[in-house]
Amino acid sequence: MKKIALTLAFATTCFANATLAQDSAEKPPYENWVGVFGQYHQADSDKPDPVGGLDDGRGLGGELGFRFDPTWAVRFELTRLLIDNDSSVAASLADDGTMLGADLMYFLEDDAAYLFGGVREQSLRDSYRMVSLGVGKHWAVSEDWRVITEAAAYHDIGQNYQDFSLKLGLAYIFGERSTGTIERPDSDGDGVYDAVDRCPNTPPGTQVDATGCNIDLDGDGVINAMDECPRTPVGVAVNERGCPLKDSDGDGVTDDMDECPDTPATDRVDEVGCSVFEQVEVFVEIDILFENDSSEVTNPRSELILEFVDFMNRFPNTSAVIEGHTSAVGDTDYNQALSQRRADAIRQLLIDEYSIDASRLDAVGFGESRLKFNDDTEEAHRLNRRTEARVTATVEEKVTRD
Template sequence: MKRKLLASAIALTMLTSAAMAQTEPEYESWVGGFVQHYSPDQHKPNPFPFNYLDDGHTFGAEAGFRFDPKWAVRFELSRIFLDMTGDFRPGNGDDGTMVGADVMYFLDDDLAYLFGGARNQSIMESYRMASYGIGKHWEVSDNIRVITEVARYYDFGQSHNETSAKLGVAYVFGSTSAPAEQPDSDNDGVYDAIDRCPTTPAGIEVDATGCNIDLDGDGVLNSQDQCPLTPANAKVKENGCAVKDSDADGVFDDVDSCPNTPAGTTVNAKGCAANLDIDNDGLLDSVDKCLGTPATDKVDAEGCSILVEKEVSIGLNVLFPNNSSVVSNPDAANIVKFADFMKRYGNTTAVIEGHTSSVGSADYNQFLSEKRAQSVRKLLIEAYGIDSSRLEAVGFGESQLKDTTNTAEAHRINRRIEVKVSAMVKETATK
């Protein structure tokens, strides 16, 4: 049903748009309201057997800004009302909210627009989704447009695929305008704003700067001269800019690692005395590729600090009350320390393992362990800013008990989350 709805709506938008195409966009911004037919994923919400959401509708508002005839940005806020089906209807959670933002690309003559962006949907749980689709703004009057749109949504967390079809009304304001014609006083083909020679005589062939001469007499034509007003007799580089040789050793200051070499000293290509070792690393400056190495560092044959790899790791354990997936102390020192480690070593990933005690049924304990792992994952993402792509949540139920004795203490330590992360870092070897 979702595929037929999407295909039909796209076809209708593209075919009818051709007949109503505009030659130029007539607005920069808009605000509007809309309704949508919304089709959620048939496996939502997880886990099975609680897959009870069915097609429904939304009411919402949007605001957009068209900063270019082809490009615009848009923000949406909507309220979702979904039907419920199945034997495991919880009696609530059939409605929620969705906020999102899109970048929009308008086809020639406003035939249609393509868009892509992101959505955050809250229906019992929070879902982060990518959005993309096609739409059309239909002109009704100077300031009124009818919005038609079809969209698809993909939830990276649980691989949900969902569909919507929109119908709305927008009020548009502002107008796009053609850029003002650029003046060219001497008619040489170079606008005055970038013309370095705005009074070139007629018929003279000019370069990209509007000139065909070497204004400052430094031997570099203006088309390549980045400093066209260099003082006469100044020593210049290939780009026409003056350079200095403060110690007169034949090496320009911008590449001279030793700009105060005494007069008459023989220097290398870096401007340093050929028989000196200024960083005391055992290599003469003439062959040292890393001048200024700290005295405590071990160096290689080129005079550069030697780096060695070292493994660093951290673990995280979180205990839960009986029959609960709520993190009771989200600001605990061990959680903060773990989040700081993940931020410092940005290439690491973590598998968050959820566990339960052996009390209750195995199916329910499997469900509860997954909820616990998801709770810790959500906390690290939302409260500590860890990228969701770096965190995976897995539940093991009662299959990996730390203590197999049937005691209250055993049950307490079995209701847990376990995570371990390792990273290889490079450190400077010292003497």
């Protein structure tokens, strides 16, 4: 019965091989191999019934494989096993025997690994019929040689025993071989086979997606798979979803980047859509004339004084020096004192009448040392009887568009 079961398993596997080979009759042959291996085998500790006691052991064997297309192969193997006993079980003994098997193998893309399943006939003290399931890889070391690594699990069909094994081996490749690539037509040469190409007439050189279509049909820089607006007109700026961006205030910065969305149309803006400012120096001057030999301010609400006060209020961090002057007529020392009284009069007016902080104002008399006009005329003397002040501040002003 055991031999019959194994024969049926082999026949089933060979039939699958023949069927698949027939389906691929038009395809080139693939590599076959013969190999030897060493094996670590972990037997179920319940074996043999009823005493149990088997432990792990080792095996040495050989295998023969036939690969008939890029993904499918069949393999036959014969292993000599020597299984140790568990010394804690007095009645248990070491056991040796053979294991004969056949597997159907499925190779992943680029031979990254393979999966396999099949049947085993294990003959130790008793015989066990098992199904196998595992994973492995053939590591190419040369054109003709492969290193075999493999892990497998075995399930006894009749008694539910569970075995495990690890394999390390060396295989020799024989027979005619190929790259394992099946020729599939690609009429437009875009790298996508005709069978899945939804755009079969793509112009040469066009970058395409997995379906063979232009990867960015509207040319907006967003690939079709992510593009929610696939028909965006050429040249229109789009967001990460491929949809047109808006510029509500027309400043050249799209709304998604605009931190100042209501910029006036006349303003130049920066990269985030906000008005650009530049520092500009502004100033105000005061020039008050006095009567001859007088320090009285005859018009304390003159336009010049009001303009000066307004500037000082708008720029509270500024300060001023009020300068007093006289004409060249009269005694020099007297003129010096007169110019100081004129400067003090303007300073005190700004403090008392306009509430300018006294710490922001100084008064200095220059007498006749700084004449504006040197002519010895009544007009020149009149214009020299004066007080002057200049206040400067730095402000930021908007830059207009070109």
